[in-house]
Amino acid sequence: MHIDCTDPTEIKNKINNVAQESGFTFAKVDGSTVKVHLVEQLFFEIAKQIDWDDTAYVFLRRILQEHFKLPDNRADFDLRNIAAINAYEERDFRFEVSKRLTESLFRDYSMTQEFRIAMMILCRSLIEPDDKSVEMCISIKEWLRGELRLISPIKKAMLYQKIGRHNARHLLLSLSHWLKLCGKGGLVLLIDISRYLQDKPKERDPSTFYYSLTGVVECYELLREFIDGTDESDYCFIIVLAPGRFVDEQDKRSVSSYDALKLRIWNEVRDVHYLNPLASMVRISCCENSEEKVEK
Numbered sequence: 452m453h454i455d456c457t458d459p460t461e462i463k464n465k466i467n468n469v470a471q472e473s474g475f476t477f478a479k480v481d482g483s484t485v486k487v488h489l490v491e492q493l494f495f496e497i498a499k500q501i502d503w504d505d506t507a508y509v510f511l512r513r514i515l516q517e518h519f520k521l522p523d524n525r526a527d528f529d530l531r532n533i534a535a536i537n538a539y540e541e542r543d544f545r546f547e548v549s550k551r552l553t554e555s556l557f558r559d560y561s562m563t564q565e566f567r568i569a570m571m572i573l574c575r576s577l578i579e580p581d582d583k584s585v586e587m588c589i590s591i592k593e594w595l596r597g598e599l600r601l602i603s604p605i606k607k608a609m610l611y612q613k614i615g616r617h618n619a620r621h622l623l624l625s626l627s628h629w630l631k632l633c634g635k636g637g638l639v640l641l642i643d644i645s646r647y648l649q650d651k652p653k654e655r656d657p658s659t660f661y662y663s664l665t666g667v668v669e670c671y672e673l674l675r676e677f678i679d680g681t682d683e684s685d686y687c688f689i690i691v692l693a694p695g696r697f698v699d700e701q702d703k704r705s706v707s708s709y710d711a712l713k714l715r716i717w718n719e720v721r722d723v724h725y726l727n728p729l730a731s732m733v734r735i736s737c738c739e740n741s742e743e744k745v746e747k
């Protein structure tokens with residue numbers, strides 16, 4: 452992927468374009484508005500950028516179109532209409548849909564059980580909506596986005612805990628697998644950690660975040676966990692943007708403050724004139740001596 456620019460906003464836009472053109476779902480998270488070092492907050496922000504109803508609709512079409520005739524209009528995509536088109540009794544067709552959802556979704560153990568249950572509910576609510584299923588569907592999406600205040604509305608779906616540090620990363624990886632099942636290439640996630648490299652100003656905007664050195668280290672620990680979990684991260688491509696301070700070994704906020712991450716990405720030998728396309732970290736600058744750099 453070639454990106455001929457140095458402005459962070461332009462880089463984000465171009466990565467978005469490349470991801471969309473390549474058939475991937477793109478999501479971006481900015482550390483100035485989201486506490487990236489809290490993995491559950493990272494997942495919530497990504498979940499807010501996903502059209503969950505659309506993914507359920509695409510998935511249902513993919514698993515049903517090989518066996519049944521389906522209406523072209525999404526407004527007509529419900530159990531009663533599809534059963535009539537295929538000369539099925541509603542009860543019999545409900546059984547067919549349930550069987551295929553179980554085989555294609557619930558028994559796909561590449562995703563966590565919580566995530567599979569949530570997607571089953573979204574799919575069933577989409578194809579056979581009623582007041583209770585629609586209400587449950589709304590609660591599920593609030594749960595995914597971190598907006599559900601009480602867990603009681605989704606206990607009937609056998610979901611008994613909120614999304615937190617203990618399960619958010621697994622749900623994120625389940626999401627990338629789910630997007631693949633929905634016909635996408637996977638998830639391209641862009642994380643901008645530039646704010647973590649900025650010192651706290653005396654006067655700051657209360658609507659944005661600034662971070663202590665402890666928060667910086669926790670952010671680096673999160674990135675290290677993603678690197679260590681690469682073998683489990685199917686269909687998930689994570690890009691991290693940071694300013695030049697990230698590689699300044701004398702800077703207290705640089706990656707040198709957390710050796711576990713530095714040892715995983717640092718180039719022991721770096722040629723000044725030639726790029727290594729297999730390097731863990733890419734340095735982008737507008738000229739050879741420029742201090743304005745963006746890291747990947």
